[in-house]
Amino acid sequence: DNGVTCIYISHRLEEFFRIADNITVLRDGLVVDTVRITDTTEEKVIAMMVGREMKKRFPIRDSKSGEKILEIKNLSISAQNKMVIKDVSFDLKKGEILGIAGLMGSGRTELVTALFGEYGNQIDGEILLEGKSVKIRSAEDAIKYGISLVPEDRKEMGLVLIQEVYKNISLPNLRKFSSALSIDKYKELKECKKYADDLSIKTPSLFTITESLSGGNQQKVVIAKWLMSNPKILILDDPTRGIDVGTKYEIYNLINKLSENGVGIIMISSELEEVLGMSDRIMVMREGECAGILDRKDATQERIMALATNLKRSYSYN
Template sequence: MAEYLLEMRGIVKEFSGVKAVDGIDLKVRRGEVMALCGENGAGKSTLVKVLSAVYPYGTWDGTILWEGRELKASSIRDTERAGIVIIHQELMLVPQLSVAENIFLGHEPTLPGGLIDFETMYSRAAQLMAEVGMPQIKTALPVSYFGGGQQQLIEIAKALNKNAKLLILDEPSSSLTKSEIDGLLRLIDGLRAKGTACVYISHKLEEVAAIADRVTVIRDGTLVGTAPMADLSVDEIIRMMVGREIKNLYPREPHPVGDVIFEARGITCYDIDNPAHKRVDNVSFTLRHGEILGIAGLIGAGRTELVSALFGAYPGRSEGEIRLDGEVLRISSPRAAVAKGICMVPEDRKHHGIVPQMAIGHNITLSTLPRFAPSLLINEEVELQAMLEEIRRLGIKAGSPALPISSLSGGNQQKAVISKMLMPLPRILILDEPTRGVDVGAKYEIYKLMFELARQGMSIIMVSSELPEILGISDRVLVMGEGQLRGDFINESLTQEKILAAAITQLPLAG
């Protein structure tokens, strides 16, 4: 039996003459959790797409050995048949189908004559869900009934049904709560004990430290090194990833905070499916000139609904009053909000932040097109200069502004969305989960940008599920729970414990 379950040797993948992956080696043993770390754009996704035959054999150079034999897969079906299964950051589930139907999609058991054997399918689905820690789940219910953490486990059950020997997890915890992450790590530990190997890709290095046996770091498409997790610290992984030491991830910079310029009064958002239920219930707050206001709370607390309503983007019925410089604003759409100086970077960049097949540069200038078309015709030269300047200013890793934005890594897409929302020169910038799926180096750059914008007088509202981020960046923190405002705290000696206490208590806590 070969020492390694998987060996990737000298993998090279080019796009238009540019090497996204240049001579990378990766080795994984049976029952091992290998963490794959690197900045956005480092080549992680390209490497696993080579491994899973999203990029089939013949479109890249190098060698893949699987269980000691060369693997020449021409499709995802080939790699899954071998036992290599990838779970993407964006879950590949069909919301309208049941849990069992999703688990067996494309591999349905059949009766003589070709009809689906539903009894076997539901029985086996129940067994698989028990294996991933959800024995009570009703597998006949549509996937849409379940939250993000449960859907992640359904994806893993789907992979186990394909007899996965190697499970590739790409940013599996980006949308999970702390308790859901803990459950996911316990599940991976259980799979390891049964001999299933995992390649774990995550920017959350505390998770890497908790679960990985070894760590492979790549930077700019090349291999930096591989080492046992026991021989590394989180700081050393960061240094390997970014090529420099980041002593303080939250580079707080002094900036003046002025008078109140924005007020939200009685903001209420009603559930789309159940109008009798309030997703946001009578929330009021203020925002000062040059202030960074963090909004914390558990998932489902109503944070995204609140800021979506401020931006005119909440899809259901909402009410309340907002004032800027004392003037009551009537905002019925994002276009109206941008015209009034309020811009927002949404939580879900894939569906609400980008136009995937449009060029990177055109995505960036989309919010300010009239600026480049004074006579109804776009001045392409002026627009191109603006594109290049924004790409340079935000440090977006792009070969050309003409490439589709979908070709960028998630972190660079996020930078492009931020750039788009800065182009109108807003007075108030709303950032909903601005660093989700973003590597540590890009996080640092985004934080630096936020402090620079605040120093220049821009007011920022930041929603984040990461309490260290809330505490490291905010001047003041609002805490929401069950749609209500539970706390309003100056960020001086504020702790995670106090924020969590406010989030779960039924009564507002004094700041």
């Protein structure tokens, strides 16, 4: 209103359609097009961003879950003199995508980081992997049992930003390349390149400092390092937060492919559309408790929010 011109950059398309007059789309460092907001749609903008038309935002899932790979019985966590998680029970099947939804502070992240050894001996309850009771008291324990975690904050918890791309990818897997005296650098780089290529990580080279990559490519580096460890269970905490639509779709396809290969997936998401579009079942957390578990066919945004806010608690654990 005061005559000031604003250039607004965002990954959130809905924001452009609320406040912008024109939108310019860039892809791979080049301008694809500039259009009037009134003359376009979200679908057309996404097509310009990814270089192809996407008929569906989420890839089609052919859900074929197998036997139980993980079972949690009456898990409770006490930290800093308060109960963080209270008596939570659920299971995960091979090839299943279990979504976890809930409001901020509901205990979503605390629950999954506990499965990665975050709380050490502060855990009560039982964890069964492929029917066998196990103790997970550290990240080393989790990795040993085939559990990997892509954390909610990739910069703080998922990456060593000042290190090269290849060092981040190989970091939890150095034993693969180590002998008694040294690390086989050729083997390490060859394996890192394979995963960088498989995930289409856009980087000038494997020796590029990770901090210089885009948010989406940094997230791919985090995922690559855990895929190299061949996990049986992959936990993803808000895996598409702060990345562009095209990279989101690539990550969705990767998650689907992993589940098709029998990997059990636990995925937290702050976006209800995402958790609904990707999950076979959805567990809703509220104040450190499991408020309910919904099958995909029964889940709606309204039902999830009702459970998350305690408006309704008639959906029981199956």
